[in-house]
Amino acid sequence: MASQKSSASTTATVVTRAATGAVAPKRERGRSRVAAILEAGAEVFAEKGYGGATMTEIAARSKTAIGSLYRFFPTKEALADALLTRYGDLMTERLAAIEARASGLSPSQLADVLVDFMLDMSADRAIALPLIEVTQEAEEKRAHIRGAIRRGLASILTVLDTGITQAEAEGLAVMLLYLLKAVPQLACNGSEVDEPLIARIRALVSLYLVNELPHAQRLANDAS
Amino acid sequence: MASQKSSASTTATVVTRAATGAVAPKRERGRSRVAAILEAGAEVFAEKGYGGATMTEIAARSKTAIGSLYRFFPTKEALADALLTRYGDLMTERLAAIEARASGLSPSQLADVLVDFMLDMSADRAIALPLIEVTQEAEEKRAHIRGAIRRGLASILTVLDTGITQAEAEGLAVMLLYLLKAVPQLACNGSEVDEPLIARIRALVSLYLVNELPHAQRLANDAS
DNA sequence: TCCATTTACGAGGATATCCTCGCATATCTC
């Protein structure tokens, strides 16, 4: 069961890399191939789930020979792990960007920003939610990612509403996380986007934030 | 790929049965064994996902020989299908029961009822949400079940608020469905229940319903 | 008790899947 630990070179490249046994490519060709593999992996995992996805299909869809695939990802688990870390990194990175622009937003504006953010994330194929749901070997990693996202959301809330307590911000962040997590499943059928449904979601998130961030709301009203 | 179609006897027993090739047991012993298999199947599917679950493990966990398992469920897909229909039947049945007692409830009371309902569903091992998420062969069946649940929720809403339009009730039902679907994942870690989190969920659902059902809210106020 | 039917059982075949291995090719440095 234990995957062989090859010495992972820890040079941080453009795409972040975990120390799971994934071998980092050193030339440009390899890097683009790894990108294609990740893309195909995200697709197949999303369609078939972790157990249902096969390395052969991932190789075929990324136009990679099976041997080459295993050169970069010595294990199916390593590929899933790389996708998870990429997902986590992308989330925290973008949340940080939102936080930087958060001050001065009204709660309802923040709701729109967050919903847009989730739509973006699901438009990218960067997302592998079914994988996240299913793989249990990576439970600790998933918990870690959830924690990071939760803290990111909590930070945004404290920036937006300086009157909120730390505990309350964390609690709200949990609720927000699950509200937002439903967005891709709710609003996207394949690559179609259900606009009226998105409007409903915006309204719901906005309603919740307005209701739970009275201090920020008052600030926004004073400003207008 | 096409599973052999054995002649399914369509005698409706206690546990409803689909025409997927599942052979209905005719004696008590077989019936309890089928129940055990469904139980174990729900567990394993929930833990490993559809692709990750193995018939061998399901057989072992239900203390059933592999041959006996295949007597009642000639295919892994047949077992998954039986679980899905059982889930759908249970949902619609219980929703109908709620609808029968819905008239006179305030929106916030309905919110409590619905959240309790979902907690019940996840306390039973009847639920196999990850399976529902992952299996794509049964996409049409999943859509069918979702439709039934949505209509059930819409019916409840129209009973509760006679001023609501049909279209609006359907739209709200979609949102409610996804809010409620998150309940088990949110509130249950294994078999633990996070009470304060449930309180938050109740408040959120209640807030949403109160906001979207003004007519029913007015009725409730008049009654008090 | 005897028989028909249902249920129990697990070895094993066919297939699928993960992954290895050895060699061929491309790319970089000098």
Added chain:
DNA sequence: GAGATATGCGAGGATATCCTCGTAAATGGA
């Protein structure tokens, strides 16, 4: 161009998994 390193490739081994099949036990009615 020569050597070194990274990358590309796919046949095939080891294993896992789905499912079949033939036989034995249990059950219920006559």
